[in-house]
Amino acid sequence: MPKHSFDVAKLAKEKGNKAFEAEDYATARLLYSQAMKIDPSQYIYPLNSSIANLKLERWRDAESNATTTLTLAPDHLEALFRRGLARTELHQWSQARQDIQACLDRGGCSVKGYAVLDAITRFEAASSPNPISDRSDDSRSETLGTFPLDDLPGLAIRDSKVDGKGVFATREFKKGDTILCEEPLLTVEGRSLEECTVDVEAVLRKMSPENMAHFLSLHNAHAGGCCAGTLPHHAAEIFQSNLIMLANGRRGVCSNASRFNHSCMPNANHTFDSATGKLRIYAMGAIREGEEISIMYKQSDGYHMNCKPRTERQADLQKLYHFTCACAVCTLPDTGAAQASDARRVRISELADRITRVLQADSESGYVLPDFVECARIFREEGILEGVEEIMTVTVALCAFHSDWASAKYWAEVTYRMLVDQFGEGSELKDFSKCIFQPKSIPYAGLGPQKDFSGFRLD
Missing domain, CATH: 1.25.40.10 (Tetratricopeptide repeat domain)
Structure with missing residues (x-):
């Protein structure tokens, strides 16, 4: 070596x-x-x-x-x-x-x-x-069984129809309910994955023995045999197999959150609170008792996985995680429903690209508001709940920029309701609530030419 x-x-x-x-x-x-x-x-x-x-x-x-x-x-x-x-x-x-x-x-x-x-x-x-008293079958010190997710209220690990084992609800969760809250085992700066590897090594050297055991017990999607040539990459492969995007481009690995399977139409999402240093997984809709809980895997910020048709999504997941997605969207028969789903996701990509070009070029930003609204509608129609509130947050800012205070307040109220579903009433929303009652406090408010966007509403 x-x-x-x-x-x-x-x-x-x-x-x-x-x-x-x-x-x-x-x-x-x-x-x-x-x-x-x-x-x-x-x-x-x-x-x-x-x-x-x-x-x-x-x-x-x-x-x-x-x-x-x-x-x-x-x-x-x-x-x-x-x-x-x-x-x-x-x-x-x-x-x-x-x-x-x-x-x-x-x-x-x-x-x-x-x-x-x-x-x-x-x-x-x-x-x-x-009599012989042998504890070799004691699950307390048996690889993954040492850290059973079943100890967490409302959750259990069971066989999954999607892939291997999965996390299942043992009680009902309402929209916005916290499913899991935990501190990551490690976090690194969000540069390229290759650069992150150096940071992972440094963090592991400082890690406690128990957390090191947690980390090494996680799944390695890239393991192809433990020959000497793969040894230098083993820790990086575990990191890449289990990473979760946190705040401000940082990446992290969590012991329990890593157990959730992927879905292209997940019923749960995650947020990271920089103040507490904890990751929170919450229900994006009602989750029944006995239902598998899924999240969407992604290795960078943005909606790249949402914005691709099925064949491209599956190719990406196979390359990154070495599995074929079998979620409800990916297993749709090759009929009109599957084609319509692909078309909606491709349309999201087209809209996102157009919005980005306009905003980066400092072009007439008011022209992209219909694109934001259409994008939000497609997200909702496709059943993609993650990211809709981010689109609407920019919509609020655009309305305020063009001095349409009524529209800014409307979109702020819609977005606020979505955020309350995610976080509950709390300090995270104090700054955003000001947008409803004081839209002129939004940065760059009133600096653009006055426009009327009252014709653009979500419903």
């Missing part, structure tokens, strides 16, 4: 050692297990995992780890000794004795070795040995 490459497996082992020293053996075990998965060529990772499993009384797992170590490093004394301990607890007396004796024959610690041999002899002679 090149000297400059980022060895995330080694870092996971080091974080595991810190957790072990703090007697957090479950987290240590998870980190050692992830290191083994990332780079199975190193014997030290299963060796460390074996002692963590012994501490957790996971005898079968400890035996398996020690055996893996011996496959990679035959005659390793500590691996022989630990396997002997595990087999002793599993009442495999003969095999345990062979391991301990082999350890002694190769120069292992005689005090510890003979003490275990004496214990094995006593156990064999006992008329009724203690």
Whole structure:
């Protein structure tokens, strides 16, 4: 491996050692297990995992780890000794004795070795040995099961018709209800994904062992085998597979939010509160008990995924996340309904491009107001709820710019109602509520030629 490459497996082992020293053996075990998965060529990772499993009384797992170590490093004394301990607890007396004796024959610690041999002899002679108590099936320290989403009220992980596992509602959610609120495991500046990789590495080095275990337990959509050539990219691939756009172009990864499947017509959306540093997923409409909760994946700001026909959306998702979308929109039969959906989304793209050209060129901005209204209507007709309020926010500003205070107030009220559905009444909306009662306070209000937009309304 090149000297400059980022060895995330080694870092996971080091974080595991810190957790072990703090007697957090479950987290240590998870980190050692992830290191083994990332780079199975190193014997030290299963060796460390074996002692963590012994501490957790996971005898079968400890035996398996020690055996893996011996496959990679035959005659390793500590691996022989630990396997002997595990087999002793599993009442495999003969095999345990062979391991301990082999350890002694190769120069292992005689005090510890003979003490275990004496214990094995006593156990064999006992008329009724203690029952085997093996915790290898304990889900508390079993990869993803360590961090069950089922602990969160109203949510559960179940098999999904869309893709693998998904997040399901165990109660009803109303429009605007908070589904999940959590602090991201990491956040990085929103430059290119390649530049973000350097920031991810820096954050991981400072991350706590438990959060590191959370991060490494997340899905890697790009994993094609843990050969040495992929090791430098493993952390970046997990980041790219699970990133969520936050505020001001920042990207982040969340332990629980990463469990939600994608839909091109999601029933939930997310916002990020920079003041609290927390991501909030909220219902964009009524969600029934037992219904899967979905969000829309995107790796940059904007509506690029919304604005493409089905074949292009699926190609993008396959390239970025290696799955074929099977949401309600993408599985429409090749009939008029599917063609109409594609046409609406392409029209959104055309309108967005035209609006952008006009605004960037400082052209007559009043001419694009009908485009904003049409775009908002199409979003609603297509069932795309995310982003409509942003379109309307610009509409408010345009009306105020051209001194149409009645229209500015109308669009502000419509947008405010949508934002209340998302956030509830709160401090986030104080500044926006001023637009309703004081439209002249909007930046650039009244600076353009006066126009009347009373003929443009959403309904």
